[in-house]
Amino acid sequence: MKFKSGPLKAAAVVLVVLLVAVGVFFSFRKVVSAIWYVVMLFFPFILGYLFSQLINPLANWLQKRLKLPRQVSAILVIVLTVGIMGGILTAVIWKIVSEIRALYDQFPVIYESAQTAWAQISSKFANIYAMMPESVQATLDRIGTDISDSLSNGLNIQYSPMMRRAGDFAKSLPNIFIAIVVFILSLYFMVTDAKRVSAVVHRIVPRRVMEGCERIKEEIKKYLGGYVRAQLTIMGIAFVVLWIGLSILHVEYALLIALGIAVLDALPFFGSGAALWPWAAVSFIMNDPRRGVGLLIIYLTLALLRQFIEPKIVSTNIGLHPICTLMAMYVGFKLFSIGGMILGPLVLMLFVSIYHAGIFDGLIRFLKAFYKWIKAELKNIFGIFQTK
Numbered sequence: 001m002k003f004k005s006g007p008l009k010a011a012a013v014v015l016v017v018l019l020v021a022v023g024v025f026f027s028f029r030k031v032v033s034a035i036w037y038v039v040m041l042f043f044p045f046i047l048g049y050l051f052s053q054l055i056n057p058l059a060n061w062l063q064k065r066l067k068l069p070r071q072v073s074a075i076l077v078i079v080l081t082v083g084i085m086g087g088i089l090t091a092v093i094w095k096i097v098s099e100i101r102a103l104y105d106q107f108p109v110i111y112e113s114a115q116t117a118w119a120q121i122s123s124k125f126a127n128i129y130a131m132m133p134e135s136v137q138a139t140l141d142r143i144g145t146d147i148s149d150s151l152s153n154g155l156n157i158q159y160s161p162m163m164r165r166a167g168d169f170a171k172s173l174p175n176i177f178i179a180i181v182v183f184i185l186s187l188y189f190m191v192t193d194a195k196r197v198s199a200v201v202h203r204i205v206p207r208r209v210m211e212g213c214e215r216i217k218e219e220i221k222k223y224l225g226g227y228v229r230a231q232l233t234i235m236g237i238a239f240v241v242l243w244i245g246l247s248i249l250h251v252e253y254a255l256l257i258a259l260g261i262a263v264l265d266a267l268p269f270f271g272s273g274a275a276l277w278p279w280a281a282v283s284f285i286m287n288d289p290r291r292g293v294g295l296l297i298i299y300l301t302l303a304l305l306r307q308f309i310e311p312k313i314v315s316t317n318i319g320l321h322p323i324c325t326l327m328a329m330y331v332g333f334k335l336f337s338i339g340g341m342i343l344g345p346l347v348l349m350l351f352v353s354i355y356h357a358g359i360f361d362g363l364i365r366f367l368k369a370f371y372k373w374i375k376a377e378l379k380n381i382f383g384i385f386q387t388k
Contacts, residue, residue, distance in 0.1 A: 048186030
């Protein structure tokens with residue numbers, strides 16, 4: 001059916017656009033789930049390809065300098081890479097799991113210590129509490145009761161959920177093992193036949209798409225890659241400083257606590273002070289000035305290191321505007337809970353990189369042209385936008 005008149009044509013186009021927008025809105029989660037399913041289905045191969053791009057230069061160097069066959073150089077590089085990364089990852093995970101297990105076993109003792117500390121803090125502020133209005137006292141009592149009940153409920157958690165999770169993890173071990181084997185094999189073949197794989201990719205993928213991917217790759221290296229490297233470097237330095245400082249103060253579970261505060265330090269608008277300042281205040285109240293002073297020294301050390309290191313690592317054109325970062329963190333938190341607060345800014349940075357690569361230029365031109373066309377059609381229909 002052809003629409004010769006302008007108003008009917010405009011109404012039809014607007015209706016189609018609205019239907020498409022509604023369809024996208026209601027199918028967004030399903031589309032994301034489908035994309036995620038496909039990515040996870042081919043994840044070992046995707047990971048193998050990404051790792052092959054990283055270690056191919058080293059394999060080429062071994063092949064040229066040591067005159068080794070391509071297969072031998074590929075095996076050496078893969079064994080070296082997987083061995084080092086696997087060893088470090090295994091050691092870190094083992095240490096973290098052991099500290100979490102010890103922390104869980106000591107939770108009743110920690111709970112009793114927390115109750116004692118709360119009683120001491122309450123006694124110190126008893127006079128201030130007595131001068132407060134009854135409504136404020138009732139509110140504080142209710143808050144204290146809620147906190148106590150929450151901790152008590154935490155003590156009464158049965159082991160069945162943990163056993164169920166452990167059982168689920170044990171059941172998934174064969175799948176994890178198979179995925180690791182497939183990843184290593186795909187990595188070997190992609191490193192061994194790097195030129196052939198590259199030729200196949202360039203032959204299958206259209207030239208314009210490859211050029212767009214190259215632009216995206218360069219922009220991601222510039223913006224997202226630089227941002228991630230900078231944050232990981234700063235977080236690593238903060239973790240080492242925290243671990244050493246907490247170990248000197250003889251804090252139990254220093255590794256686990258240092259890791260948690262380092263992650264908190266990497267989050268915008270939070271920082272290590274969100275944990276160290278209250279901890280230091282409680283230490284002074286509990287008549288432990290040595291720990292309180294030590295925690296403040298750790299915080300000042302981290303702050304000074306950030307002042308000297310961050311400007312050199314993080315370029316001013318890499319970061320996001322604070323309001324954009326806050327919005328990305330909030331949306332990420334609403335969608336993916338705590339992990340989304342870290343994932344949100346990274347996804348936003350990815351979109352910024354794609355935008356700077358010019359991938360959205362065609363879509364933006366289309367939307368501008370479509371807006372002008374709709375505006376012109378509305379002028380013909382209503383005549384309310386006529387210029388004098």
